[in-house]
Amino acid sequence: MSPSPPRSSAATAFHGAPIPDTAPSPDAMDRWNAVAYLLGELPQPARACFEDRMAADHQLCEEFLASLKLIAALSPPDSHNAASQSAPLWHQSNPSTGRRQSRKVVPAFAALAAATVAAFSLYPPEVRSTDSLRDAVALSSILANSSLAIDPSSEINSDPDSPIPHLAEHLETPGWLLTAVDLDERHSTPENPATEDDEAIF
Amino acid sequence: MSLDSDDFPENSRTAVEAACLQMQKDLRLFLLGILRSPHLADDAWQRTVVLALQSSHAARPETIRGWLFQIALNEARKILRENRKQSALTDPASLAGASSYVALRDAPSFTSPDFHVIRQETRKIVQECLKSLPPEQQEVIRQRIYLGRTFTEISADLNLPLGTVLTWCRRGILRLKDDPRLKDLMKD
Numbered sequence: 001m002s003p004s005p006p007r008s009s010a011a012t013a014f015h016g017a018p019i020p021d022t023a024p025s026p027d028a029m030d031r032w033n034a035v036a037y038l039l040g041e042l043p044q045p046a047r048a049c050f051e052d053r054m055a056a057d058h059q060l061c062e063e064f065l066a067s068l069k070l071i072a073a074l075s076p077p078d079s080h081n082a083a084s085q086s087a088p089l090w091h092q093s094n095p096s097t098g099r100r101q102s103r104k105v106v107p108a109f110a111a112l113a114a115a116t117v118a119a120f121s122l123y124p125p126e127v128r129s130t131d132s133l134r135d136a137v138a139l140s141s142i143l144a145n146s147s148l149a150i151d152p153s154s155e156i157n158s159d160p161d162s163p164i165p166h167l168a169e170h171l172e173t174p175g176w177l178l179t180a181v182d183l184d185e186r187h188s189t190p191e192n193p194a195t196e197d198d199e200a201i202f
Numbered sequence: 203m204s205l206d207s208d209d210f211p212e213n214s215r216t217a218v219e220a221a222c223l224q225m226q227k228d229l230r231l232f233l234l235g236i237l238r239s240p241h242l243a244d245d246a247w248q249r250t251v252v253l254a255l256q257s258s259h260a261a262r263p264e265t266i267r268g269w270l271f272q273i274a275l276n277e278a279r280k281i282l283r284e285n286r287k288q289s290a291l292t293d294p295a296s297l298a299g300a301s302s303y304v305a306l307r308d309a310p311s312f313t314s315p316d317f318h319v320i321r322q323e324t325r326k327i328v329q330e331c332l333k334s335l336p337p338e339q340q341e342v343i344r345q346r347i348y349l350g351r352t353f354t355e356i357s358a359d360l361n362l363p364l365g366t367v368l369t370w371c372r373r374g375i376l377r378l379k380d381d382p383r384l385k386d387l388m389k390d
Binding site: 029031035038039041051054055058061062064065066067068069070071073074075077079131 | 228231232234235238251261265267268271272275277279322324325332343346347348353372375376379384387388
């Protein structure tokens with residue numbers, strides 16, 4: 001095998017292995033290095049070298065951008081496809097990344113679900129229907145009503161007669177009901193005979 | 203956007219602002235390519251705009267695109283250096299690793315929503331162009347970029363020398379870049 005011509009540091013730095021091909025022109029090498037940079041194939045010194053070259057050459061920045069668009073267009077269109085088919089780019093070099101993310105996401109969802117169930121269980125039985133669809137509709141309408149939102153940090157009243165203490169604060173008693181109650185009370189008191197009250201009103 | 207050379211010095215700040223807006227998509231993508239983190243790219247983008255506006259008197263209409271790219275690159279490199287310093291404080295071993303760099307570790311893949319600016323029709327045309335390559339180049343590009351396998355894995359799988367696999371990939375990518383159907387698309 002004939003000795004290969006000397007190569008730039010960026011060329012030989014790629015995987016530490018010389019490319020068994022006729023030496024490409026510097027232009028082609030830069031164009032390939034842009035791709036190698038994006039694929040994470042360049043070691044740190046070669047990356048720095050490539051960045052230096054980009055800083056001095058605007059055309060190389062454009063080349064880098066074009067390479068980025070090309071690679072993005074060649075990649076799976078969304079992460080769901082990628083996950084179902086294989087590990088996406090870069091995740092291979094750090095397989096624990098996905099597991100770390102799922103370790104954060106799963107407890108967060110569990111906490112959210114627990115908080116939702118706890119909040120939902122505070123509402124009357126008629127709201128807590130066994131029908132899952134109605135549950136979802138009721139829950140969404142309850143959660144959508146910000147005036148009934150329950151502060152999870154607040155203490156829950158254990159009085160069985162008043163399962164939703166905060167709701168009472170938001171209820172307005174109609175005037176006719178107050179009048180009726182008032183009348184009823186006066187009926188029951190011995191010092192106010194009903195006949196007098198009836199005459200006074202009607 | 204048209205940058206008129208005559209009144210550029212007077213309206214340089216406005217012109218730089220307009221150029222930032224016009225080139226926002228490309229510059230942000232460029233920053234994302236270097237930093238690999240959407241958060242870092244956002245940070246770098248903000249710094250770039252601030253710096254560009256502050257030094258708008260130095261901008262020239264004929265070179266403003268390259269000028270903005272250089273500012274963006276400098277800011278991205280500053281952020282990378284800051285990150286390396288921080289990671290060296292928390293993990294001194296990270297400085298010793300020649301191939302490790304901070305932003306890449308938790309990098310999103312090209313499948314992340316940040317790259318969804320690539321339009322569906324562009325993807326279609328790229329796929330068509332890919333089919334025009336020799337089968338071995340297609341296969342290596344598919345395995346490396348679409349499936350995300352390493353070159354070492356691909357060469358072991360195909361029972362071929364690593365250099366051969368690298369060459370096929372490099373030739374295929376360069377041919378795609380030279381494809382006239384893609385050249386204009388990549389400029390969009």
